Amino acid sequence: MDLRCKSLAVLTVLMLGIVSTSPRACWAVPQESEATRSASPNETASPPAASPSRTAIDSEGRIVQFQRDIAPILRAHCLECHGPDEAKNDLRVDDGELLLQYIEPEDIESSTLYVDYLTTDDEDMLMPPTSHGGPLQPSELALIRTWIGEGADWPEDAVVAVGVADAVEPPIGPRSRSLPQRIWAFQGYFHPATIHFPVALLMVGALFVVLGIKWPEIGTQIPLACLLLGGISAVIATMMGWSFASEQGYGNWDRIDFDSEVFWHRWSGMVVALGSIVLIVVAMVGWWRESDSLRKLWKVGLLVLAAMVGAVGHQGGELSYGKDFYPKAVRILMGTESEGQTPVAGIAKPLDNPQQP
Template identity: 60%
Template sequence: MKRVHENLVKKSPIALSLTWFGLILCSALLLGSTIASAEETEPEMPFALDDDGRLVRFDRDVAPILRTRCLECHNEEDARGDFRVDDRDTLLGYVEPDDAESSTLFADYLTIDDEDMLMPPRTHGGPLSASELSIIRVWINEGAGWPEDVQLVSAGAEDKLAVAVAPPTTLLGRVWAAQGFLHPATVHFPVALLLLGAAFVVLGWKWPAVGTQIPLACLLIGAVTAIASTAMGFSFAVERGYGSWDRFDAAIMEKEVFWHRWSGVVVSVLAAVFAIIALVSLRTKNARMTTVWKAGLLVCAAIVGLVGHQGGEMSYGEDFYPKMFRTLLGTPETNADAVTVSAASVVQKSERNLE
């Protein structure tokens, strides 16, 4: 044991960094697989029915689909094919209540194989996604209720941000689109690594032996994974309906996804810069540069913490993290804690169970 200890002590800083790099990488992969396996099993959750016992509500579930996917071409001013989705009587004339498969709207337009009849057409982002079709199917099978006091109005600036994008046709485009689906799996790595590295920088003030090699390894891996996760996020945002990434108009700058996206870019750039400084300081043994990259790691950890917090609220709701503290402190729950599941998630879950 003494000889092994002496060999470790004699290792160069680069060798020690690679050793810590391997250990942390293995730990991160193990953590990622644990998170993935935990997310595969969904707990049974109650869902809210309306006063008539229906799962799908027109105003909450169906109207947003019609507004963002159909209304642009089938409205009062531009009723293509002499068909309007904002006119209650017109739309319901294409529906057979309680029987989606016999409804002209569902069978002859939304799910038909004929490209000339498919709505919305592929040139306008069609067809509808599986979850959107599931919502409309359930809505029709539950009677196709459209309250007379509910009107389908033209989408405002907020709704128009959710632009349907036609599927990519080139190989490069398909690769770019496909890698975006890895964003939810990879986004945990830079968050965990940069925060872990910053924690060891702080611990290094008390115990210098742990204040350099571990933070350095965390910074190097964190920078690489931050860049990869950010690139995947840009692609995934388009898939999730947030539109193109290169818009800077006032409307999209008010959207939370805009700031989430570009704060991720800031983290990636800063992490890469400080990682380069760290490697140079390791080679030149420059104490001032070492101080710079450690301070930079603390800054990156603070920003990535905010980015991760924002991403969590975008995925699970603004009350998600406050509820964590209420749970920890044992404070009474509010009405916001009532668990409701959207029709899309319930239908998707039932479809997965049937597969």
């Protein structure tokens, strides 16, 4: 019995010694680092800071990349009206030099493109216009804003006008409009057709005024009929022109820009329309009173109107087909077409042309 007690006592002492000398080995307590032991018990270890290289996409630390982020937006929403085939107001989004004239790098508030066109409350100044799916989505505006804030970098090898297969997303459809708005927009599309009536009628009327000097019997009734029909059609064509201009994304009537050809074209057309109405009143009063002085007055006025409507029509043709339209026709007639051509490198193929092998 004594031997058992002594053996049990020795075993107990040995176990206590092992536990007291090596507690971590017995209970598998994890080793603490110096940082953990020095930290306060209430503090938690913070995660490692993200490396700047995870967010910056180039050596300058810019997040937005033009070719990847900005070019698809310009291609989908702006290239149709401001591209190589058509450049309204001489603005081309595929030409960095021209587009950057509307941008102040690193200064969003001074960037006309963003403040006056992309985010304006004026629907007539909004780009793209509501009839073409405007305004841009908030995510697209955020990309453009960030791009400008980061310096509006436009790489030398950047390409906007590319083939259809490279377009990443189609333009957003136009928003719904009320019936009066749809009717107003609908009739505007007849402006290119109706504008020929006042141009032809007023010029024919002026021609018969001149012929009436030699043959008086054709110098009054025919010019008067042309003035009546030409004046009325001038008013209608002008009204359609205002609607069509809004549909094509040009500014509102209250926008004054003396450097814009569209400004002069629209208001010159308005002067012709108002002048036609005034001359119609003068002609009718002169015919009713059989006044020779009033008859001479409206005939002279018709000659002036014919010259004005010819100039306005010519300007409209240049806006639609380019300033080189008639000179090109003359060069074709004279057989010197190649003299007016200059080689241009790097012209992108039209969007509707397939890639040639």
